[in-house]
Amino acid sequence: MHTPNTIPHPCFLRPLFTSLPSFPYIHSSLFLPPSSLSFHSFFTSFLSSVAEAAITITITMSFSATKLVHPLPLRSTDNKPLSFTSPSSFLGSNHKLRFNAFSKVLPLSQRLSASSSRVVAVSSDVVKEKKLKTNSNLLITKEEGLDLYEDMVLGRSFEDMCAQMYYRGKMFGFVHLYNGQEAVSTGFIRLLKKEDYVVSTYRDHVHALSKGVPARNVMSELYGKATGICRGQGGSMHMFSKEHNLLGGFAFIGEGIPVATGAAFSSKYRREVLKELGADQVTVAFFGDGTCNNGQFFECLNMAALWKLPIIFVVENNLWAIGMSHLRATSDPQIWKKGPAFGMPGVHVDGMDVLKVREVAKEAIERARRGEGPTLVECETYRFRGHSLADPDELRDPAEKAKYASRDPITALTKYIIENKLANEQELKSIDKKIEELLDEAVEFADASPQPPRSQLLENVFADPKGFGIGPDGKYRCEDPKFTQGTAHV
Numbered sequence: 001m002h003t004p005n006t007i008p009h010p011c012f013l014r015p016l017f018t019s020l021p022s023f024p025y026i027h028s029s030l031f032l033p034p035s036s037l038s039f040h041s042f043f044t045s046f047l048s049s050v051a052e053a054a055i056t057i058t059i060t061m062s063f064s065a066t067k068l069v070h071p072l073p074l075r076s077t078d079n080k081p082l083s084f085t086s087p088s089s090f091l092g093s094n095h096k097l098r099f100n101a102f103s104k105v106l107p108l109s110q111r112l113s114a115s116s117s118r119v120v121a122v123s124s125d126v127v128k129e130k131k132l133k134t135n136s137n138l139l140i141t142k143e144e145g146l147d148l149y150e151d152m153v154l155g156r157s158f159e160d161m162c163a164q165m166y167y168r169g170k171m172f173g174f175v176h177l178y179n180g181q182e183a184v185s186t187g188f189i190r191l192l193k194k195e196d197y198v199v200s201t202y203r204d205h206v207h208a209l210s211k212g213v214p215a216r217n218v219m220s221e222l223y224g225k226a227t228g229i230c231r232g233q234g235g236s237m238h239m240f241s242k243e244h245n246l247l248g249g250f251a252f253i254g255e256g257i258p259v260a261t262g263a264a265f266s267s268k269y270r271r272e273v274l275k276e277l278g279a280d281q282v283t284v285a286f287f288g289d290g291t292c293n294n295g296q297f298f299e300c301l302n303m304a305a306l307w308k309l310p311i312i313f314v315v316e317n318n319l320w321a322i323g324m325s326h327l328r329a330t331s332d333p334q335i336w337k338k339g340p341a342f343g344m345p346g347v348h349v350d351g352m353d354v355l356k357v358r359e360v361a362k363e364a365i366e367r368a369r370r371g372e373g374p375t376l377v378e379c380e381t382y383r384f385r386g387h388s389l390a391d392p393d394e395l396r397d398p399a400e401k402a403k404y405a406s407r408d409p410i411t412a413l414t415k416y417i418i419e420n421k422l423a424n425e426q427e428l429k430s431i432d433k434k435i436e437e438l439l440d441e442a443v444e445f446a447d448a449s450p451q452p453p454r455s456q457l458l459e460n461v462f463a464d465p466k467g468f469g470i471g472p473d474g475k476y477r478c479e480d481p482k483f484t485q486g487t488a489h490v
């Protein structure tokens, strides 16, 4: 796979930072060994952490699944408590979205003293608030509603078709489907510009589709064919498109988070240091709840907040990491709370409701674009199928599955569109038909496409494709025809 030239590899970031004197929030003490920090500054930062921890503790929300945490009042910037409207059985659907207005670049000492009074707790019931402000009482136009519907139906139908083709033996290896989680991909990605970056996981087909990659090239990639978006070299877990600024699916969990942080750093560097005014790309990194227990997540939250990077960390909390319940695997199941701990807003949103996701996404994207820094968004969602197509999905409680199935995000959007007369059933059916035809064509295209040549096997595997060395005949081993036939002795 190719990586865009403009994006620095994360390992280059540190030397780069040292050459950025004008960069906000870089303090010289950052580059000094801990022993050179005075006891006074250590003590001040310790006190401030304690104060911040106290604030964070006060901003808990009800997590219906755990029954451990009861809703407590939020604090506003002027320290007045914000009270909850009736807490929903679904986490986070009843609260007000509030971002930290801590956007001015302050010297470190002022940041430390100010940090004890800032509000970083947020929530997601911006929908009700927005309704009050608009005359139409609607959150979307007809055009937007149909775009959301089409994208979600495309995602769902693509995955169903993919399952069929997998069981017919058309693709190999692990294939992870996104059924049930469409509101997250659609809610965020349909608001992005083409130049914005998306970083995915191994559950990546639908992110690619939402970002505009043609379905036929995603399907062909799954078949391992030469016409796939990575010429058949990536497969299901490695969707990548330079053209669409889709920076990859990743098989290792958490692997995409530093890549996304690097992309966001690159945009900020180009804009603020190289003075490229057009470099206002926002990066959206998607990853799961299980991944949030991985160290790379914390390291990147820290860097993103420290340098106010234009990035949104989107947690697709589907409550499971393969067969491990989220509630058993993490010390605090409310992932959004980790945002405030690092000095960025943390938002929880109902990830089965595309309109709510979209409202939160809008605000976080605009905030990043304005240069106000990162946001952590936890979307509570659910996968309707097993972890991968190799998983018979016998471990999860049928009652839990039924509960989330009744909240199918596509059914909910359909209902909203029909009830609000944005479109009639006939119009929606014609979109369904269009997608059906598109997917039939995608499968035909993938079936008819050629396999990649064997010589492609070595491409992008070694930095030096001739890395197998020189054979006894004095020629590069990889040039021996037997090599690409897989029969050479090396």
Ligand SMILES: Cc1ncc(C[n+]2csc(CCOP(=O)(O)OP(=O)(O)O)c2C)c(N)n1
Pocket (backbone or CB within 6 Å): 203, 251, 252, 253, 254, 287, 288, 289, 290, 291, 292, 316, 318, 320, 321, 322, 387
């Ligand atoms: C670094 C690493 N460790 C372990 C694994 C094995 N693994 C594959 S998927 C997975 C669970 C991830 O769960 P989550 O982040 O919640 O994503 P979901 O599958 O639910 O979308 C694990 C542990 C891996 N792929 N990479």
Ligand SMILES: [Mg+2]
Pocket (backbone or CB within 6 Å): 288, 289, 290, 316, 317, 318, 319, 320, 321, 322
């Ligand atoms: Mg998960």
